[in-house]
Each structure stands twice: as C-alpha cells, then as structure tokens.
Amino acid sequence: MDLRSVFPAHVSMAFGNAYLNEENLSVQKELVFALGDTIHAHSKETGNHVRRVADYSRLLGELAGLDQDDVQLVWMVAPLHDLGKIGIPKTILGKTGALTSDEWDVVKTHTTLGHSILKAPNCRVLNRAAVVAWQHHEHWDGSGYPRGLKGEEIDIFGRLVALADVFDALGGRRAYKEPWPRQKILSYLQGQRGRQFEPQLVDILTTHIEAFTEIRRTWPDAA
Numbered sequence: 532m533d534l535r536s537v538f539p540a541h542v543s544m545a546f547g548n549a550y551l552n553e554e555n556l557s558v559q560k561e562l563v564f565a566l567g568d569t570i571h572a573h574s575k576e577t578g579n580h581v582r583r584v585a586d587y588s589r590l591l592g593e594l595a596g597l598d599q600d601d602v603q604l605v606w607m608v609a610p611l612h613d614l615g616k617i618g619i620p621k622t623i624l625g626k627t628g629a630l631t632s633d634e635w636d637v638v639k640t641h642t643t644l645g646h647s648i649l650k651a652p653n654c655r656v657l658n659r660a661a662v663v664a665w666q667h668h669e670h671w672d673g674s675g676y677p678r679g680l681k682g683e684e685i686d687i688f689g690r691l692v693a694l695a696d697v698f699d700a701l702g703g704r705r706a707y708k709e710p711w712p713r714q715k716i717l718s719y720l721q722g723q724r725g726r727q728f729e730p731q732l733v734d735i736l737t738t739h740i741e742a743f744t745e746i747r748r749t750w751p752d753a754a
C-alpha cells in the first residue's frame with residue numbers, strides 16, 4: 532500500500548472543518564501527533580521529538596508576537612514537518628554510517644514530498660502544514676534546501692519550525708552523538724544567527740532558554 536495516497540485523503544477529511552468545534556479540534560490534534568509519531572518512528576527518531584518541536588514552535592511564535600490564532604496553528608502543524616520521510620526508503624533513513632551524496636539528495640526530497648502530500652489550497656491548516664514541510668530546511672541566508680529561499684521569503688512558520696527542530700536535535704541523544712550541554716547549544720545558535728536562523732528568533736530562544744529547557748523536561752525521550 533502506498534501511504535502517500537492514503538494520508539492526504541484522511542488528513543483532508545479530518546481537517547475539512549478546521550476550527551468548527553472543540554471536539555473536531557481535539558481529533559485533529561491527536562491525528563497530527565499520531566502522524567508525526569508515525570513518521571519519526573519510520574525515520575528512526577524516537578521519543579517525544581514532535582511534541583517538543585510543536586511546543587518550542589508555539590512558544591517561539593508567542594514570544595515573537597504572532598497572534599493567538601497563528602500561535603495555535605503553528606503548534607498544530609509543526610509535528611508534520613517531516614511527513615515526507617514516509618517516501619524515503621528505510622534503508623537510507625536507518626543507515627548507521629555516513630550517507631553518500633546520492634543518498635543525501637534522496638533525503639532532501641522529503642521536503643518537496645511532504646509539501647505535495649499535504650498541500651490543499653482550500654484548507655488553511657493543511658496548506659500551512661505543507662509550507663512547513665517544504666521550508667523547514669531553508670536557511671535565513673539562502674543556503675538551505677530545497678529552494679534556497681532567503682530571509683522573509685521563508686514563511687514565518689518555516690522559520691520557527693527550522694529553529695525548533697534543530698534546537699531539539701542538538702539537545703537530544705542520537706545514534707551518533709550525546710546531548711549537547713546548554714552552553715554548547717547556545718554558542719552554536721549564536722554562530723548560526725543570521726546564517727541558518729532568523730536573528731530575532733535566536734535572540735528570543737537564547738533569552739528564554741530556561742522556558743525552552745522546561746519543555747524538554749516536560750517531554751523527555753524514553754530511556
């Protein structure tokens with residue numbers, strides 16, 4: 532079965548009446564997290580990564596002055612940032628050694644794939660999720676992928692999730708690395724200020740590092 536043909540129909544159904552009522556909203560949230568968990572399990576990322584990325588993105592958005600509607604919306608769509616990885620072979624995603632440049636090119640397609648799975652111009656929520664899937668590896672200075680977008684050409688949701696995603700990866704354990712200590716994370720983010728990430732967002736995160744660390748404590752990875 533090709534999951535790519537099944538997910539869009541189901542997700543569209545669930546999101547069809549976005550914000551219609553509370554019950555719908557809670558079903559949507561559950562579905563988004565379930566999909567996010569599924570894809571991160573497929574890509575060998577474990578634990579509560581998608582929950583933390585959602586919470587970091589929401590807090591960043593709030594502190595950056597987004598309106599409450601957008602703050603809620605970014606929290607809902609952030610867990611789907613890597614949905615396109617369902618189209619990337621497990622042999623590549625689960626590879627322990629370094630990727631070849633051909634394999635790396637395949638991995639990069641998870642962005643455009645996620646966008647084409649999720650895009651639904653008549654559904655505000657899904658459409659925004661599609662943008663996040665497409666743009667979460669773009670860099671503020673234009674050196675990211677897949678399109679090399681620059682600065683505010685990148686949707687604010689893409690900029691928020693990009694920082695949240697990397698912040699979480701740095702502070703977490705991976706097959707190839709231990710969690711970085713706070714000081715090392717902060718100096719990395721400072722070094723990428725205006726390069727990989729929007730300067731203002733790096734400033735917000737570093738100023739409020741305690742609140743972001745608290746989110747990690749709330750959603751730890753299983754031991």
Ligand SMILES: [Fe+2]
Nearest residue numbers: 612613667668
């Ligand atoms: Fe990604």
Ligand SMILES: [Fe+2]
Nearest residue numbers: 580612613696
């Ligand atoms: Fe991620």
